[in-house]
Amino acid sequence: MWVCVHCQEISEDDSWEECWSCGGHRDRSAATYAQAQEKIREIEAVREQLSRCTRCQGDMKFRGLRRIPHDLSGSDHVDYESEKFAVYYCTRCGKVELFLAEFGSWLRGDPQAVPE
8 A cells, every 4th residue: 555645645555656546756855755654654644543343342244335315215216326235243232333435435435336
């Protein structure tokens, strides 16, 4: 994992020499490396925190991406306006957490999901 010095994007693949986002060349200087390692430690700390249930400290597991309609009234109306959520559940107590799928998947470390 490394951090682009040009756009601050995270690259999970250490073999790449160019940023997937901006095309900037990977900087391997000592100062840049130290800054990148600090950012990586911060990301890993957040991922560890998100992997634990806030209720019982059990393991949170990725269940998949789900669409939830805006209209939850129970009517037969098909709602094409829906939000896509990343669903996580606790393997110990069953608590469920929802995250908007289009935000922060790289930070949570969501597995690659098959598009609907």
